Each structure stands twice: as C-alpha cells, then as structure tokens.
Amino acid sequence: MLNVDIETCIGCKICERVCPFAAIIVEPETKKAKVLEGCTLCGTCVGACPVNALSIERKAVSEEEIALYKNVFIWGEWEKKEGKKVIKNVAFELLGKGKELTEKLGESLAVVLPGNDVGHLVPELFHHGADKVYLCEHELLEDYSTDGYTSVIASVIASEKPSIVLYGATPNGRDLAPRIAGRLALGLTADCTGLDINESRQLVQTRPAFGGNIMASILSPYTRPQMSSVRPNVFPKPEADVSKTGVLEEVEVTLKPVSIRTKIIEEIVYHEESINIEEANILVSAGRGIGSKDNLQYIEELAEAVNGTVSGSRPLVDLGWLPHPQQVGQSGKTVAPTLYIALGISGAVQHLVGMTSSDTIVAINKDKEAPIFEVADFGIIGDMFEIIPEFVKIIKEEQAKKAN
Amino acid sequence: MKIVILVKQVPEADKVAVDPETGTLIREGVASILNPYCEYALDQAAKLKKDNPELNIEVTAISMGPPQAKIALLRCLELGADKAYLLSDRKFAGSDVWATSTAIKEGIVGLEPNFDLILAGKQAIDGDTAQVPAETAEQLGVPQITYGVDVVINDKRVEVKRETETGYQILSTKMPALVTMSKGSNIRRIPSMQDVLEARKKPLKVVSADDLSIEESKVGLSASPTQVDKIFAPPSKSGGQTIDGSDPKAAARKLFDYLKENKFLRV
Numbered sequence: 001m002l003n004v005d006i007e008t009c010i011g012c013k014i015c016e017r018v019c020p021f022a023a024i025i026v027e028p029e030t031k032k033a034k035v036l037e038g039c040t041l042c043g044t045c046v047g048a049c050p051v052n053a054l055s056i057e058r059k060a061v062s063e064e065e066i067a068l069y070k071n072v073f074i075w076g077e078w079e080k081k082e083g084k085k086v087i088k089n090v091a092f093e094l095l096g097k098g099k100e101l102t103e104k105l106g107e108s109l110a111v112v113l114p115g116n117d118v119g120h121l122v123p124e125l126f127h128h129g130a131d132k133v134y135l136c137e138h139e140l141l142e143d144y145s146t147d148g149y150t151s152v153i154a155s156v157i158a159s160e161k162p163s164i165v166l167y168g169a170t171p172n173g174r175d176l177a178p179r180i181a182g183r184l185a186l187g188l189t190a191d192c193t194g195l196d197i198n199e200s201r202q203l204v205q206t207r208p209a210f211g212g213n214i215m216a217s218i219l220s221p222y223t224r225p226q227m228s229s230v231r232p233n234v235f236p237k238p239e240a241d242v243s244k245t246g247v248l249e250e251v252e253v254t255l256k257p258v259s260i261r262t263k264i265i266e267e268i269v270y271h272e273e274s275i276n277i278e279e280a281n282i283l284v285s286a287g288r289g290i291g292s293k294d295n296l297q298y299i300e301e302l303a304e305a306v307n308g309t310v311s312g313s314r315p316l317v318d319l320g321w322l323p324h325p326q327q328v329g330q331s332g333k334t335v336a337p338t339l340y341i342a343l344g345i346s347g348a349v350q351h352l353v354g355m356t357s358s359d360t361i362v363a364i365n366k367d368k369e370a371p372i373f374e375v376a377d378f379g380i381i382g383d384m385f386e387i388i389p390e391f392v393k394i395i396k397e398e399q400a401k402k403a404n
Numbered sequence: 405m406k407i408v409i410l411v412k413q414v415p416e417a418d419k420v421a422v423d424p425e426t427g428t429l430i431r432e433g434v435a436s437i438l439n440p441y442c443e444y445a446l447d448q449a450a451k452l453k454k455d456n457p458e459l460n461i462e463v464t465a466i467s468m469g470p471p472q473a474k475i476a477l478l479r480c481l482e483l484g485a486d487k488a489y490l491l492s493d494r495k496f497a498g499s500d501v502w503a504t505s506t507a508i509k510e511g512i513v514g515l516e517p518n519f520d521l522i523l524a525g526k527q528a529i530d531g532d533t534a535q536v537p538a539e540t541a542e543q544l545g546v547p548q549i550t551y552g553v554d555v556v557i558n559d560k561r562v563e564v565k566r567e568t569e570t571g572y573q574i575l576s577t578k579m580p581a582l583v584t585m586s587k588g589s590n591i592r593r594i595p596s597m598q599d600v601l602e603a604r605k606k607p608l609k610v611v612s613a614d615d616l617s618i619e620e621s622k623v624g625l626s627a628s629p630t631q632v633d634k635i636f637a638p639p640s641k642s643g644g645q646t647i648d649g650s651d652p653k654a655a656a657r658k659l660f661d662y663l664k665e666n667k668f669l670r671v
Contacts, residue, residue, distance in 0.1 A: 037494050037496070037498075038470060039498055039625070041498060044634070044635055146547065146549075150542075171567065171569055175548070178536075179541070182540075186502070187500065188630070191532060213420050213421040214636075215637070216633075217634045218630050266573065267571070306668065318587070323571075331532075339663075360668070376644060377644035378646075380649040381647070383649065383652065391660060395671060398671040
C-alpha cells in the first residue's frame with residue numbers, strides 16, 4: 001500500500017497533479033495528502049514528491065517458491081488456410097521474442113500445441129526456436145473452443161510450471177488467455193508491446209493504455225507463471241533454421257464431448273486474399289474522410305494501381321462500409337506493412353497504435369492539423385478525390401510507356 | 405429470464421495523455437463516460453427484451469468502481485436496465501483483472517445468483533484488456549462467447565454471431581452463459597425525457613464488500629497478481645515531409661516520384 005508520512009508532507013499538491021488515476025488528493029482541511037480508491041501503486045507520485053513523504057509497501061515474495069517455476073511457454077496457435085492447418089505468424093513472432101527472454105534467463109523455450117492432427121506442424125516450431133513442443137492431440141480439438149483449449153493448456157501449465165506463458169492477442173488468444181488466468185488465479189497482461197527481463201529476473205510487460213496515450217510497465221511479482229498476450233505484427237518473425245530440432249513430448253489428452261459446452265453451428269469465411277491485411281505488403285486505408293460508401297471506389301482504384309490491399313479505420317467498419325476483418329487499430333488489427341497509405345484518416349490514437357510500425361506512411365488529408373501528418377513520412381494536404389485520379393492516370397501512363 | 409450486464413465507467417480515453425516533457429499526466433477536462441462497448445451490451449439486452457416479450461426479461465446492470473460510477477449506472481437505467489448495483493468499497497481499490505473479476509463474481513452470486521445470461525462489452529476503452537468478462541465467466545464456471553455481434557435466445561440456449569479474424573461464426577451454448585459484444589449502432593443513443601425520468605425511479609443500490617461478505621484478502625490491491633511498475637509517455641514518431649496538394653496534378657506527380665524513389669512501384 002501507499003503510505004503518506006503526514007509529518008513530512010508539505011501539502012504542495014504535486015502528487016495530486018501527477019497521479020494518473022486521480023487517486024491521491026491534498027485535503028483542504030488538513031493540507032496533507034490522502035490516498036483514495038483507485039490507487040494502483042504505480043509509484044508516479046512517490047518519484048514526484050519533493051520531500052519524500054510517500055512510500056510504497058509491497059508484499060514479501062517467497063523466493064524459493066518462485067524459483068520452482070522455469071522456462072518460457074508459448075501457445076502454438078494455428079489456423080486453417082485453404083483447408084490446411086498452418087501455424088499463425090504471431091506464434092513465430094512470440095518464438096523470436098521468447099528466445100530472447102530465455103537467453104536472458106538461461107532457461108528453455110517450449111510450445112504448447114493443442115489440436116487435432118497437427119503433428120506435422122512441430123518441425124517448423126523447432127526451426128523457429130522452440131527447444132521443446134508439448135503436442136496435445138485430440139479429435140475434440142479440431143476447432144478452437146474456449147473449454148477444450150483452456151482445459152488442455154491449463155493442465156500442461158499446472159504440471160510443467162513454466163515461469164512465463166505468452167499468447168498471441170488474436171480474437172481466440174484473447175478468449176483463451178483470461179480463461180486460463182481465471183482458472184489458475186494468475187496475473188495476465190494484455191496486448192503487450194514490449195517484454196523484457198529485469199535484474200530481479202521478473203518479466204517486465206509494457207503495454208499501451210488509454211488508447212495508446214500512455215505506456216505502462218506491469219509486473220507480476222508474486223505469482224507464477226507470468227502471463228502476457230502480444231498483438232500480431234508487434235515483434236519480428238525470426239528466420240527459420242531448418243537444421244534445428246528439439247524434444248517432442250506427446251501429452252495424453254482426455255476430453256469428453258460434454259466438456260466442450262460451446263458448439264459451432266456455422267462458419268462464414270470471407271474471401272481470404274482480400275482480408276489478410278496483417279500480412280499485406282502495401283495497405284491502402286480509408287477513413288471517415290471518404291464521406292460515402294460509393295467513394296470507396298477511389299480507394300480500390302488506388303489499391304489496384306499500387307498493388308495494395310484495402311483496409312480502413314473503425315468508423316467505416318461501424319458504418320458497415322467495410323467488413324470488420326479489414327479494420328486497422330486498437331479494436332481492429334495491428335498492421336506493419338512496408339507501405340501504409342492513409343486516405344481521409346485523421347489519425348486518432350486508437351488508429352495510430354494499429355499502424356505506426358509500418359515502414360513508410362503516406363497520408364492524404366484535407367485538414368493540415370490532422371494528427372496523421374505527425375507520423376506520416378510523406379503527407380499531402382489536399383483533396384484525395386482530385387489527387388487519386390491524377391495519380392492513377394500517371395501510373396497508367398508510365399505503365400504504357402514501359403510496355404512500349 | 406434474468407440478464408446481467410457488466411458495465412464500467414471510463415475516462416474519455418483519447419483525451420488522457422502524458423506530458424512528454426514532465427512525464428506527468430494531463431487529465432484536465434477529461435469527462436467520465438459509460439464505456440461505449442457496454443452500451444452495445446445494453447442495446448442487445450433491449451433488443452432481446454423487445455423480441456422475446458414472453459420471457460419477461462429483467463435486466464440488471466452491475467458495475468464495480470468509485471461512488472461516482474453511479475452516473476454510469478444511471479445511464480444504464482436510462483438505456484433500459486431495470487435495476488443497478490454498484491460494487492463500491494475501499495477494499496476493492498487497486499484491483500487488477502483477477503481481483504476485479506473476483507469482486508464481480510461475488511457480486512453476481514450475492515445479488516443475481518439465478519441469472520440466465522450475462523452480457524458485457526468486449527473491452528473497456530481505458531485499459532483495452534478484454535479480460536474481465538472471460539475471467540468472471542471462468543470464476544462463475546459458465547461458458548463464454550466473446551466478440552458477439554448478435555444474440556438470439558433459442559429455448560434454453562443462446563446463439564451468438566461471433567466476429568472472427570476472417571469472417572463470422574455462429575456459436576451456440578447452453579445458458580447460463582456470458583457473452584461479450586463487439587458491435588452496436590456506434591451512434592450514442594439519446595434517452596428520451598421519459599426514459600430519463602423513469603430511470604430516476606428505478607432501484608440503484610451501492611453495495612460494499614461487507615454486504616457481500618467478501619473477505620478483504622480476496623480483492624483489491626493485495627489480491628492482485630499484476631502491479632503497475634511505472635507509467636510513461638509513448639515514444640513519439642517524428643513526421644516527414646508534408647506538401648501542399650492544392651494543385652492535384654503536381655501533388656500526384658510528387659507522390660508518384662516519392663513512391664518510385666522508394667521502390668514501391670513496379671513502373
């Protein structure tokens with residue numbers, strides 16, 4: 001808890017001003033600081049207090065107990081692409097980051113791979129850095145289910161005692177990870193953008209809050225394993241080394257149909273090519289500034305000219321102008337293409353957090369004050385409905401020149 | 405039939421920022437609102453009520469937060485909830501996801517133990533973790549369906565259209581169950597004068613940890629596995645060149661040259 005040394009406090013109100021959670025005030029009557037509900041022990045006020053009147057008292061840790069937990073585990077999420085099961089990119093990205101963490105800890109890296117008939121995915125996991133794979137096969141794991149996957153992964157965690165477990169913050173990852181945390185009474189930090197090990201061998205989990213306006217570092221000091229989810233395209237995918245191999249452990253899975261309480265009645269998949277914005281090289285992205293659904297044709301035309309994929313910001317998806325798998329941003333997907341062209345996107349923080357890792361950002365917007373220009377490598381203040389047709393014309397002329 | 409809605413009061417997230425010079429939080433003029441995704445859950449409950457008059461659906465909104473979160477619950481009552489409870493106690497202060505879901509679970513067990521369906525927003529716009537509903541479902545031992553966009557009641561089962569990365573799924577599960585909503589009208593509903601007046605007559609009760617016999621050791625900061633170590637401003641990305649596009653032809657040519665120079669074009 002946060003303690004105020006009443007004798008030392010001078011009532012300067014600096015703590016009140018700096019507190020991110022409005023959880024400390026200087027009472028007008030006493031002119032002394034008082035801690036309120038909502039205090040998260042973030043320590044901001046402790047550092048800001050000019051007279052060192054504030055201190056944090058934390059619970060003692062049982063070092064022996066924590067030392068029992070070793071190794072980094074990753075959920076090996078796979079998906080079906082054109083009928084085939086493939087490991088999702090985010091799982092490879094986590095292997096890359098996981099390797100860094102295990103090297104710092106001097107521990108090993110393992111993948112928990114639940115599924116039905118997924119044994120053929122194991123070698124690729126070794127090639128990307130896994131030292132061990134726990135293969136958990138069962139016919140009831142053919143499709144993702146909250147109950148089936150929680151039960152299998154939670155039991156591997158409980159028996160193997162890893163120190164860290166990482167999940168991709170995909171829709172299913174965000175469905176699964178809190179369920180496991182709930183079952184095992186563990187901490188879980190969602191949507192981390194940074195993971196590191198500190199001098200106390202703890203996992204430092206950095207994540208944005210308040211729509212990306214604030215970054216917070218989170219620790220799980222007293223419980224093990226420490227669990228985090230990470231959005232796709234946040235960490236780079238490691239290079240494969242096909243000579244690498246590892247230990248395969250087949251885990252016996254006992255599941256009954258009644259233990260999976262949610263049934264899939266129907267699955268609707270949109271055209272896969274057009275919606276795979278997370279893996280697209282060039283994205284042409286539209287925002288509210290396009291004004292009407294019909295104006296999407298300008299976006300599509302430009303996408304075709306530069307060989308890109310169409311995506312958009314949240315208002316377009318909410319208005320039903322674009323399907324949700326094409327949404328970029330905090331409540332959509334995180335993308336990192338080599339080129340991101342933002343058209344009529346003002347650049348609210350919720351959108352920016354989903355695309356600022358793009359290599360090059362181009363923006364066209366009428367409003368010169370639009371925040372998107374603060375992150376754009378090349379910005380045009382102008383009318384996209386006039387500029388896009390001219391641009392497409394130039395492309396066509398140049399292509400015709402080349403053909404001749 | 406009983407529906408419980410889990411709601412949260414949040415600051416208008418995009419107005420909260422860290423001063424990059426001083427590292428302190430700029431909070432002036434930031435209002436508290438009902439989390440928009442929670443409104444989707446309320447919308448869905450109102451729709452279920454309308455579509456299934458024979459079920460006599462009763463909607464209870466539950467929130468955990470400081471006393472001023474009553475304002476968010478009042479809005480729930482204006483938007484169609486029949487009654488509301490605010491779990492508010494100094495003992496809940498500093499709760500992380502685990503401790504929050506523990507308190508909410510105890511609240512549901514104590515206040516609406518015979519619920520059929522729990523609806524929640526998919527995430528709150530301040531923390532964006534999307535974890536509390538799923539951890540609450542796990543603690544209650546009921547199945548969950550996340551990222552719902554439409555919910556239909558079919559006898560003892562609930563059928564949910566769920567957003568996936570590539571499209572949709574229709575999932576079905578037996579009630580009691582918990583469903584999180586990821587979509588709604590996106591238009592903030594304005595309650596009518598009558599809604600506003602009626603809301604003030606509906607029961608809104610503040611409940612403490614003692615009222616629910618929740619042990620202090622199970623909630624709040626000391627029961628929270630995760631702790632905030634520090635808070636800082638995000639690294640800012642510096643912008644590049646910006647050109648005037650009032651001559652569309654010239655601007656298009658400059659864009660073409662820029663993209664060609666950086667090898668994005670195959671011409």
